Amino acid sequence: MITSNANQLHESERETTSDLGQDAMEEISEGLRRLLADVFVLYVKTKNFHWHMSGPNFRDYHLLLDEHAEQIFAMTDDIAERARKIGGTTLRSISDISMHQRLKDNNKESITPKEMLVELCADNQALTRWLRSTHELCDRYFDVATTSLIEVWIDETERRRWFLSEIVSGL
Secondary structure (H helix, E strand, O other), X not given: OOOHHHHOOOHHHXXXXXXXXXXXXXXXXXXXXXXXXXXXXXXXXXXXXXXXXXXXXXXXXXXXXXXXXXXXXXXXXXXXXXXXXXXXXXXXXXXXXXXXXXXXXXXXXXXXXXXXXXXXXHHHHHHHHHHHHHHHHHHHOOOHHHHHHHHHHHHHHHHHHHHHHHHHHOO
C-alpha cells in the first residue's frame, strides 16, 4: 500500500506541467509571484485612494480609480493561474504578498488628490518596468503564453499611467 506521504512531492521535486523545464518553471513562477504581489498592492492602493478621494473633481477621480482597480484586480487570477499552469506556486496570504512586493504601501491618514494620482502614476510606471523585465525572462525561455499575457498587461498599465499623467499635468 502506498502512503500519501510517498505520493507527495516536495516543491523542489515538482515536475512542470509544461515543456518549459524546471529552471524556467522556477524562475518564471518566481517572477509571476513578485508581479502578483505588486498587482495586489497596486489594487489595494488604488481602492484606498478611490475610497478617500475628495475635492472638486471627486466624481471623475472616484470613477476613474474604480475603473483602474477593476482592471488591476482582473490581472490577479490570470497571473496566479499562469504560474500554476507551468507547475509553479503562487501567493498564499497577505504576509506572502508583503514578502514579495516591491511597491510601497500607503497608510497615510491624509493625502491630497494630486498626491494620490502622482503616486499611482509612478506605481503604474514601476509595474510596467517589472512587466517588461518578466516578459524578457519569459522570452528567454520561449514561454510564449506568458509573454502574450504580459504584453496585454503592459498595454493596460501604460494606458492607466497615461490617463493619470495627463490628469496630473493639468493640476
